[in-house]
Amino acid sequence: MHKELSSAFRSLWRAGMAVAISTKFPGHRFVYRDLLRDAFRTHSPSYFSQERVLNTVMFLQTASMRGTLQHKLMKNRFHIQMFRRKQGRRLVHLSTPAERKYFLSIYDTYEACLKKIGHTYNIYLL
Numbered sequence: 001m002h003k004e005l006s007s008a009f010r011s012l013w014r015a016g017m018a019v020a021i022s023t024k025f026p027g028h029r030f031v032y033r034d035l036l037r038d039a040f041r042t043h044s045p046s047y048f049s050q051e052r053v054l055n056t057v058m059f060l061q062t063a064s065m066r067g068t069l070q071h072k073l074m075k076n077r078f079h080i081q082m083f084r085r086k087q088g089r090r091l092v093h094l095s096t097p098a099e100r101k102y103f104l105s106i107y108d109t110y111e112a113c114l115k116k117i118g119h120t121y122n123i124y125l126l
Contacts, residue, residue: 005045008053012036012124015060019074022064028078035081035126048124056123073117077125080110
């Protein structure tokens with residue numbers, strides 16, 4: 001199981017880095033790195049199925065080509081994740097509890113959309 005999991009991580013790493021490099025924004029490499037590490041740290045090994053990993057790798061290979069819908073989706077995913085990181089640092093400085101509540105729930109719809117896309121296409125969007 002450990003060998004299959006490390007193989008899945010490496011194949012997702014290679015395909016995802018190709019996407020991050022094709023976006024021509026240097027920070028996207030680090031965003032993808034953090035997304036992939038968090039996904040493998042938070043989920044149990046039984047969460048990752050070989051079929052979904054292969055589908056995700058194929059999706060990421062298509063996303064590495066500019067002009068495709070997959071490329072635009074992943075580029076948007078990276079941008080939003082970068083803003084979420086910045087927002088987390090700024091959240092400490094907000095003064096009212098109402099503002100904190102708003103900023104914590106702002107991405108709920110986005111996360112639901114990502115889960116729906118991942119479920120429909122049987123892929124991981126991390």
